[in-house]
Amino acid sequence: MLTKFLDFFGWARANSPWMVHYCSGCCSLEILALMGPRFDWERYGFMPVPSPRQADFIVITGLVSRKVLPVLLMTYDQMPKPRYVFAIGSCAFDGGPYYDSTSVVTNIPEILPPDVFVAGCPPTPEAILEGLLEMKKIIREKREAKAEKEGTWREILKQELEKNPLLAKQPFFVGG
Numbered sequence: 001m002l003t004k005f006l007d008f009f010g011w012a013r014a015n016s017p018w019m020v021h022y023c024s025g026c027c028s029l030e031i032l033a034l035m036g037p038r039f040d041w042e043r044y045g046f047m048p049v050p051s052p053r054q055a056d057f058i059v060i061t062g063l064v065s066r067k068v069l070p071v072l073l074m075t076y077d078q079m080p081k082p083r084y085v086f087a088i089g090s091c092a093f094d095g096g097p098y099y100d101s102t103s104v105v106t107n108i109p110e111i112l113p114p115d116v117f118v119a120g121c122p123p124t125p126e127a128i129l130e131g132l133l134e135m136k137k138i139i140r141e142k143r144e145a146k147a148e149k150e151g152t153w154r155e156i157l158k159q160e161l162e163k164n165p166l167l168a169k170q171p172f173f174v175g176g
């Protein structure tokens, strides 16, 4: 009986994934396009939420600056398990057009490995939607999130918290 209940909750979760509403770069404009009437992503059950505490996955929308990185990692750390990472845009892969900037993080996959990555600068809404459907599949199959077994995000977050203990006191309710 309990297994059937858990199966039901797993099914419901996979069919209505919530994403923490976190926008770091200009790829986020394509996410806005997905919300509009043309693509209407809510018909697939996707829903942005303003708190990491209820989110199934986090979206890295392209560029991540060095200043924003600790907040991104702290937000991910506050999500319940299993917590997945969805990344879009070449900036989230290797810095993209900002590959030689000293203020941009150019190795996000090494720090917080995405479970789904959609390439492009920016990727089209159609490509992002494909990636989101893949994310639904990953949630349905209850695969282990890549960032739980790989990535240096825990060490980096620890160092950041040692440098700035106030970071841990921030209520990171993001988006709006």
Ligand code: SF4
Residues within 6 Å of the ligand: 025, 026, 027, 061, 062, 063, 088, 089, 090, 091, 092, 096, 097, 120, 121, 122
């Ligand atoms: S990949 Fe292109 S569109 Fe996306 S954040 Fe980087 S510069 Fe902006």
